[in-house]
Amino acid sequence: MGGPATGQLVNTPPPFEVTAEQVGQVFGVTYDDGVRDGVPTGIPNLYAGATSLHGIRxxxxxxxxxxxxxxxxxxxxxxIFMDGQFGTENGGGPGTVWKIDGITGQVSKFADIDTNSGPGIGNLTFDATHREFFASDLDTGLIHRIDAEGRLIDSFDHGVAGRPxxxxxxxxxxxxxxxxxxxxxxxxxxxxxxxxxxxxxxxxxxxxxxxxxxxxxxxxxxxxxxxxxxxxxxxxxxxxxxxxxxxxxxxxxxxxxxxxxxxxxxxxxxxxxxxxxxxxxxxxxxxxxxxxxxxxxxxxxxxxxxxxxxxxxxxxxxxxxxxxxxxxxxxxxxxxxxxxxxxxxxxxxxxxxxxxxxxxxxxxxxxxxxxxxxxxxxxxxxxxxxxxxxxxxxxxxFDGYFEDPEVEGHVGDVAVWHPCEGRAGYYEEIPGGYLPPFYPPDFPPPGNLPPCIDVEDIRYYCTPRGLQADLYLHDHAGFGGDSIKAQPSNETKSRTPGVGVTSSQSHAPGKPYTVDITGHYPGDRVDVGLCFYRKSDKDKGGYYPCCKMILPLRTPAVSCER
Structure with missing residues (x-):
């Protein structure tokens, strides 16, 4: 930034630009994960959604x-729509999602919600776990699900299915x-x-x-x-x-x-x-x-x-x-x-x-x-x-021009490529997805009840300590747990021999449950033993109820350098 923050303008290198002639007016932007042919490259593609938020001409x-x-x-x-409104010269329309290749800069039509008559797309997001996109449709109110190749899969209707x-x-x-x-x-x-x-x-x-x-x-x-x-x-x-x-x-x-x-x-x-x-x-x-x-x-x-x-x-x-x-x-x-x-x-x-x-x-x-x-x-x-x-x-x-104090609304969305790599890499998506938790062999399940937690999502990070897994868990059984600790009780081992697992026993609502993993080989499955409990029970002292589960984790195939 050139120095500490003092409210100053930061002079940046000339940006790569995509013009309205190529894509028309766009608002929502998002990056993918930079995976090409199944291999993480660290160079993402950018996606932009057609919009009416910058006016209709x-x-x-x-x-x-x-x-x-x-x-x-x-x-x-x-x-007809004016040239530069929706990129019609390149086959675009009000429901088009454009793709800008992160390596070549080439612009292409990625997806098209062809039922959109003009209002355009509200915004976009990329789900790296399932390698798919979501786009909000201002014409119909639908949220469209789009696969990594640009094919529309299905949609969610908030007005009909959400409000009730x-x-x-x-x-x-x-x-x-x-x-x-x-x-x-x-x-x-x-x-x-x-x-x-x-x-x-x-x-x-x-x-x-x-x-x-x-x-x-x-x-x-x-x-x-x-x-x-x-x-x-x-x-x-x-x-x-x-x-x-x-x-x-x-x-x-x-x-x-x-x-x-x-x-x-x-x-x-x-x-x-x-x-x-x-x-x-x-x-x-x-x-x-x-x-x-x-x-x-x-x-x-x-x-x-x-x-x-x-x-x-x-x-x-x-x-x-x-x-x-x-x-x-x-x-x-x-x-x-x-x-x-x-x-x-x-x-x-x-x-x-x-x-x-x-x-x-x-x-x-x-x-x-x-x-x-x-x-x-x-x-x-x-x-x-x-x-x-x-x-x-x-x-x-955004444009390096400073003689336009009267303009409003010319700037739209912003997306930052921040893979959060720590020392070596940040891994959101593991091929094959995540595996369901199960009861430990030495902890017989109560009756025929299913596991007390389910996995909603997992994010992997490299940190100075090594590999970190952020676990988004769902208490679908209604156990009421709000804290976890690694098992066995010394909190230094996993259920996988030679692999160490530690976890913080404090947890704020909305934050993921975090475990640190050491001693594993990249790409290995690590079975993490977890005790899922209520902090209020533990704070009373003595014995407290604990639902014990084993969570199998597929670790990233790339090593965290230390």
Whole structure:
């Protein structure tokens, strides 16, 4: 970053660019895992979803012989989308997901939701465990599941299948479409664009810990649905929380760290000024984070805290310049140097007019231009009232042009490639998936009950200590456990001879259960003995109930260098 954070603009190398001529207008972006022909390369591909969040522009054939089509504000016979709207020259449309090859930079059409009439895609996420993508459809409200080759597999309908899980009436899509040839279409009125009803309109999507989290509507609710071992939707939708923010703005992006925090970014309502100056009503969108109650408060409806923590975004009054995108990044040391041994330690968020505040102009001038539209990079612990105003952040402009203080909504989503490798590598997906837990031979199961825990997801990291496994476990038997410890009781061995396993006995809600593994050979199966128990029982002293399980782990085939 060139030095400690002082609110300065960071000058970056000229970026690789993909133009609107190639892909049209896009908002949601995500990376895959960089696996090519079954081999991790460390070089991911980037995916981008077509959008109407940067406005809709239509034209009719040239009528005045100037060689150019006629731009239209309202729907008209013969109208088509303007070149640069959806990448139509490359076969794109409003439901297209584009792929940008991480090695060659080649742009190609990856997937197409051909039923989308114009509203486009809300956002995208990649599930590395099952090597599949999810895309939210602003036209129908469906969440589409797409395989690694770009084939649409199936979809989840929140309006019909999700809402009843929280006692809400089902809401089917009303069939509205964007009809740019019809008289009711107005390019400056998003209500005429054919969005599905707000109650079923899905915006942000994020896969985490065996579940797909998604946001719904402008008075945003966060929901989740389980993802089965074969990658399909489990059909267990769950209301997580209703966002508490000053404005009822859509949450267009969701991210998680490995400490149990959920991060949300709002984007102001869609605008479409004819002069291209404004695509969103910016200046009041928030970036916030939630964490689970510890212990859970039975008096509250959600397992998440009622009031989120907020970040200062930008220098303008109120510090709420969010443009709707966020992601997590490695840490940085006190001199601004990247620290890849610390994963998900920094929050990167997109925003408008990030360094524009006349009352601070003299101080800000030392750090570069004021008209910065791009991203703000902030250590994730700096929640308000810390970092107000955000002189503890770095800023990056998205296009290197600083004479445009009037524009709003030109910046969209942001994705960071941060494989969290520690010393040698970060491994999300193990071929063959994960194996189910089972009872130890010396611990006869009570009756014919199934194992008290099931595995929702596993993430592997290399750390300075060696291999670390983050376990996302589900207490499907209702045992009520909230803590684990490795077995045998000395906590230094696994059930696999010669392999050591240690675990922390403290566990915060929402965080994965973490075990460290040493002494194994890469690619080996390691049987980890676990005691699953309630911390409140243990704290009473003496004997406490413990459900004993063996969890077989397929370790990554690459060694963690030490």
């Amino acid at each position: 239509i034209v009719t054939p040239d009528a005045d012989d100037d060689g150019r089509p006629e731009r239209q504000r309202r729907g008209a016979a013969g109208a 899980a929280h006692g809400l009436a089902p809401v089917a899509d009303d069939g509205s479409v964007m009809d740019i040839k019809g008289a009711t279409f107005d390019s400056e009125d998003p209500d005429s664009w054919g969005y599905t009803q707000d109650e079923r309109r899905v915006w942000g999507v994020s896969y985490h810990g065996g579940r797909l989290y998604y946001s719904v509507g402008e008075k945003s609710e966060i929901w989740s649905v389980g993802i089965a071992r074969d990658g399909s939707f489990v059909g267990d939708p769950r209301w997580e929380l209703t966002v508490k923010a000053d404005k009822d703005y859509a949450v267009t992006d969701i991210a998680f760290d490995n400490s149990g925090f959920m991060y949300l970014a709002q984007r102001g309502p869609v605008e479409n000024r004819y002069d291209y100056s404004q695509f969103a009503d910016s200046g009041k969108g928030e970036v916030i984070r939630y964490f689970r109650e510890n212990p859970d408060d039975p008096e509250t409806e959600s397992v998440w805290v009622e009031v989120p923590q907020e970040y200062a975004v930008g220098f303008p009054q109120g510090n709420r310049q969010a443009a709707g995108g966020l992601d997590l990044q490695y840490g940085y040391d006190s001199d601004g140097n990247l620290d890849t041994s610390v994963c998900t330690q920094t929050l990167v968020k997109s925003g408008d007019k990030l360094r524009d505040n006349p009352s601070l102009a003299e101080r800000l001038a030392a750090g570069g231009p004021l008209a910065v539209h791009g991203v703000q990079i902030t250590p994730k612990e700096l929640v308000k009232p810390a970092n107000v105003p955000p002189f503890g952040s770095w800023f990056v402009d």
